Structures are given as C-alpha cells and as structure tokens.
Amino acid sequence: MLPSRTLLVSWRWNDLADSTAGALHICPVSYSANDRLVRLHQRAGRDGVTNWLKKDFTLNQQHAAEYIVLLHGSVFAEEDAGHIKESLAHSPHQSDIHYFGSGNGFIYYTPSTDTGFLDHEGNFADEFDKDIRIRDEHGGLHHPCFHKVWRHYRHRAKRKLDDAHTFTNRFLNPSIESAGLSGTAAELMRKHRPEYLVEVESLLNLLREHYDDEADVQEQVKKFARLLSEKHLSSGRDLIEISEQFEELLAAIKEHDY
Amino acid sequence: MHIQIFSDDTFAAAPLEKRLRQHGLEHSAYQPGDAIKATHFVLFSPVWCNEQFVVCDSVWKKYFEVEKSRAFRKIGLVTAGYERAKHENYLCLLDLPEDLPAFFEEALPCHEAWQPFPVKGTDMAQALRRFYLGHGNESVLAAFDSIATKVRDIEKHRATMPFEKILEGENSLVSPAKLGELWHNFRVRWGHYRPFAPSLPFYPRLAELEEISKNMDVFFQTGCSDVNLFAENKVAARTQRIKDILEECSAYAS
Numbered sequence: 001m002l003p004s005r006t007l008l009v010s011w012r013w014n015d016l017a018d019s020t021a022g023a024l025h026i027c028p029v030s031y032s033a034n035d036r037l038v039r040l041h042q043r044a045g046r047d048g049v050t051n052w053l054k055k056d057f058t059l060n061q062q063h064a065a066e067y068i069v070l071l072h073g074s075v076f077a078e079e080d081a082g083h084i085k086e087s088l089a090h091s092p093h094q095s096d097i098h099y100f101g102s103g104n105g106f107i108y109y110t111p112s113t114d115t116g117f118l119d120h121e122g123n124f125a126d127e128f129d130k131d132i133r134i135r136d137e138h139g140g141l142h143h144p145c146f147h148k149v150w151r152h153y154r155h156r157a158k159r160k161l162d163d164a165h166t167f168t169n170r171f172l173n174p175s176i177e178s179a180g181l182s183g184t185a186a187e188l189m190r191k192h193r194p195e196y197l198v199e200v201e202s203l204l205n206l207l208r209e210h211y212d213d214e215a216d217v218q219e220q221v222k223k224f225a226r227l228l229s230e231k232h233l234s235s236g237r238d239l240i241e242i243s244e245q246f247e248e249l250l251a252a253i254k255e256h257d258y
Numbered sequence: 259m260h261i262q263i264f265s266d267d268t269f270a271a272a273p274l275e276k277r278l279r280q281h282g283l284e285h286s287a288y289q290p291g292d293a294i295k296a297t298h299f300v301l302f303s304p305v306w307c308n309e310q311f312v313v314c315d316s317v318w319k320k321y322f323e324v325e326k327s328r329a330f331r332k333i334g335l336v337t338a339g340y341e342r343a344k345h346e347n348y349l350c351l352l353d354l355p356e357d358l359p360a361f362f363e364e365a366l367p368c369h370e371a372w373q374p375f376p377v378k379g380t381d382m383a384q385a386l387r388r389f390y391l392g393h394g395n396e397s398v399l400a401a402f403d404s405i406a407t408k409v410r411d412i413e414k415h416r417a418t419m420p421f422e423k424i425l426e427g428e429n430s431l432v433s434p435a436k437l438g439e440l441w442h443n444f445r446v447r448w449g450h451y452r453p454f455a456p457s458l459p460f461y462p463r464l465a466e467l468e469e470i471s472k473n474m475d476v477f478f479q480t481g482c483s484d485v486n487l488f489a490e491n492k493v494a495a496r497t498q499r500i501k502d503i504l505e506e507c508s509a510y511a512s
Binding site: 073074075076077078079099159162163165166169170171173174177178236237239240243244 | 267269270272273276304310311339340342351352353354378379392445446447449450453
C-alpha cells in the first residue's frame with residue numbers, strides 16, 4: 001500500500017482568519033483518499049504546526065505516511081523549521097519542511113504551466129478567477145494539481161539538476177583545460193569526484209521513477225545518460241554538447257524553481 | 259587594466275586565470291568584504307551561497323553604477339559561467355574568446371545602460387526588492403522606522419523622565435511589548451536574507467547591521483524595560499545606524 005501524503009500549508013488563509021471553526025481545514029484530494037491538503041492559518045504559529053503534526057503522527061503511527069510542511073517566509077523565522085523538526089525528532093514519522101513566498105513559490109498558481117493552487121492574496125487561486133480549475137464541485141483539490149506541487153517540493157528535481165549542472169561544469173572544465181585530463185564525463189567523475197557521479201545518477205533515477213508520466217523527460221534522460229558515458233572530452237568545447245543536453249533535460253521538466 | 263575575480267570556487271576559476279596569465283593580464287582574487295580596486299570585475303555566476311546558487315549580477319551592476327566613486331561607475335563588470343551566450347559582458351568559460359584582452363577592452367562599463375546576461379539561480383535583485391518592499395506587508399524601512407521612532411522617544415525623555423514612566427502606564431510613550439514585537443518581526447524578516455549577504459557587494463555594511471543587531475537583542479528580548487541595558491548597549495545610536503544602513507542599501511534594491 002502506498003504511503004499517505006499530507007501537505008500542510010501554514011499561511012494567511014483568508015477564510016480561516018476569523019473562522020469560528022478554528023484555524024484549520026482539511027481539504028480532500030479528488031479520487032485520492034490517500035492524499036490531503038491541511039490548511040492551517042499562520043496565526044497558529046510554529047507551536048500550532050508542531051502540535052497538529054504530533055497529534056496526526058500518533059493517529060497514523062501504524063501506517064506509512066509522508067508529510068511536507070510549507071511555511072510562509074514572512075511569518076515564520078529561519079529557525080522555526082529546525083525547531084519544529086527537533087520537537088518531532090522522536091516521532092514515528094518525519095516531515096520535509098520548506099519555506100515559500102520568500103523564494104520558492106511553486107505553490108502559487110502559474111497559468112503558463114498550469115501548476116500550483118494559491119493566489120497571492122490568501123486564497124485558493126480559483127476563489128475569484130473561475131476560469132482556473134483546481135478544485136472539484138465538492139471543494140476537493142484536483143489530484144494532478146496536488147501531485148505536481150507535492151512532487152516539486154518532495155524532490156526539488158529541477159533545482160537539484162540545475163545545481164548538478166553547474167557543479168559538474170565547475171569540475172569538468174578545469175579538469176580538462178587546466179589539469180589536462182581526458183575521458184568521458186562519467187569516467188572523469190568516477191575517478192576524481194565520484195560523489196558528483198553518484199548525485200547525477202541518482203537524479204536521473206529520480207526522474208525515471210517520479211516523472212515516468214512525462215515522455216519528454218524520459219526521452220531527454222536517455223539522451224543525457226548516453227552522452228555522459230559515451231562523449232569523449234578533451235577540451236572545454238567538448239563540454240558544450242553535454243551542457244546543452246543538460247538544458248534540454250531541464251526544459252523538459254515543466255516546473256519553475258526560482 | 260586590473261581584473262578582480264570573485265569566484266566561490268577557486269578550482270573553477272583556474273582555466274580563466276591561466277589564460278589571463280598567458281595574455282599578461284594583471285588579476286587578483288576577490289573575497290567578500292575586500293576592497294575593490296579593479297578596472298574590470300569578473301563575477302562567477304551563479305554564486306554558491308547559503309547552500310544554493312544565487313544570481314546577484316544586476317545587484318553588483320547597480321552597486322557600481324550608483325556608488326559615489328567615479329572609478330566604480332567605469333568598472334567593466336563581466337559575469338562568467340557556462341551558458342552559451344553572446345554578450346559584451348558575459349564570458350562563456352567553456353569557450354573563452356581567443357583575444358581576451360580585446361574582450362575586456364570592449365566590456366561595457368557599469369554606468370552604461372545594459373542588462374547582465376540572465377543566469378539561473380535565486381535572484382538576489384528580486385530578493386532584495388522583496389526584503390525592502392515586503393510581501394503583502396509594509397516596507398522594511400517603514401517597519402524599522404516604527405522601532406527607530408520609539409527608541410528615539412525613549413532616548414529623548416530618559417534624561418528627564420523615569421524610565422518606567424516612559425514605558426508604562428496609560429500615558430506611556432512606548433509600549434515595551436509592542437517594541438519587542440516590532441524588533442522580533444524585523445529580526446525574522448532580516449534572518450531570511452542575512453545568509454545571502456556574502457554574495458553582495460555591500461556585504462561589510464550588512465555584516466555590520468547583523469553585528470549591531472545581535473548586540474541589541476538583549477535589550478529587546480528582555481522586555482525593553484531595563485534602562486541599564488538600553489544605555490550599555492547603545493540602543494539609540496545603534497538603532498539609528500541600522501536605519502542608516504537600511505536606507506543606504508535600499509539604493510541597490512531598485
């Protein structure tokens with residue numbers, strides 16, 4: 001059985017700001033009983049987030065469960081994530097905690113990629129724009145909408161790949177141009193910086209596993225893997241083809257991460 | 259011509275340094291906080307800072323552009339990275355120009371109107387704007403001004419009024435709880451941006467801001483009601499200094 005997925009978003013939810021029912025609302029996900037969006041008003045603070053997680057961990061301790069917590073950066077301090085993690089250190093489950101708003105805003109609705117589900121004012125994106133389709137007639141979040149946000153924050157695939165791109169260039173270019181090494185990218189990394197190769201290969205595996213519904217991503221992964229192990233490098237210019245293939249792969253992942 | 263190179267990875271800078279030596283071009287490494295004494299400044303972009311790649315190219319350009327020093331405005335800012343770009347002020351490290359001296363001669367100075375080649379990474383120009391303007395909140399200058407005004411009131415009256423009277427009671431000038439809360443909010447907001455400071459050209463001023471703030475935390479975090487802590491920690495003068503730094507640096511955020 002797949003683990004349940006809980007996405008907790010602590011933010012200035014307008015409809016929960018003065019709600020007599022409390023600062024919390026659990027939003028179901030269409031056709032996916034395993035998933036849910038927990039909306040917690042930011043006034044609950046880090047203690048509110050911690051207490052809710054503790055309680056839910058206890059209720060779910062017999063089941064496999066994954067949690068992602070998104071905190072808005074204007075209200076939650078840099079140390080809050082660490083504090084929440086520490087408070088939950090001996091719990092049966094773990095949670096990834098990220099900030100949004102002061103950097104990574106993938107959770108905000110973006111028309112060009114049709115991803116995300118928040119507007120910038122404290123509401124679901126479809127609250128005032130009825131052309132946006134993110135919830136069903138019962139108020140449940142559409143599954144693709146939830147899944148893409150979950151996948152993005154869970155894996156940060158595009159950001160990690162982008163970082164790997166720069167790190168490998170920073171290693172390979174001087175290795176060839178200054179240190180006089182030659183070979184395929186995979187050979188050079190395996191011999192001199194094996195941790196880079198492990199990182200790149202694990203990212204490719206992540207894309208194979210979690211982006212298996214995206215044909216373009218799979219196609220670019222294959223091309224890229226082939227270049228890494230077959231393209232012989234003896235000058236910085238030889239790296240250009242690999243670098244361009246990195247870009248093709250990045251472009252195939254329809255996410256924005258900055 | 260003197261070229262200063264800011265790269266957070268010395269190994270990555272090696273091929274460029276080798277080529278500069280081959281051409282007899284004078285160059286030196288820049289570390290955050292160093293004095294700038296160059297005709298040309300090479301910024302390896304993005305910069306690895308706070309566990310992520312950040313892009314601060316346009317902040318550096320703005321800094322050189324608006325600083326009072328005329329020499330700064332003439333600096334040829336060159337960003338360097340692995341993008342395949344044709345741009346007067348961008349060096350593709352995978353394919354360096356054959357005639358490097360000519361490339362640097364032709365690099366546009368900062369006072370001219372041009373945009374750095376766009377590079378992927380956390381956009382520090384945008385982050386700075388968000389820090390200053392807020393994200394649905396009031397600007398940081400307005401928020402800090404509320405602190406500075408209250409601190410000025412304390413300073414103005416503390417020679418003639420008992421400290422308790424300034425702070426407490428119906429006729430108090432300042433609510434200690436409110437002042438503590440304002441300070442906490444400022445520290446939370448600054449705390450998200452502080453780790454990126456070393457990537458920025460005005461890092462020494464931001465480091466000073468952090469140092470001063472830390473020195474004053476003890477007053478604000480203990481109820482804002484201890485006259486000795488107020489005096490010993492020079493809260494009035496230091497608050498004014500933070501206000502000045504925030505205002506000075508806002509020029510680079512537009």
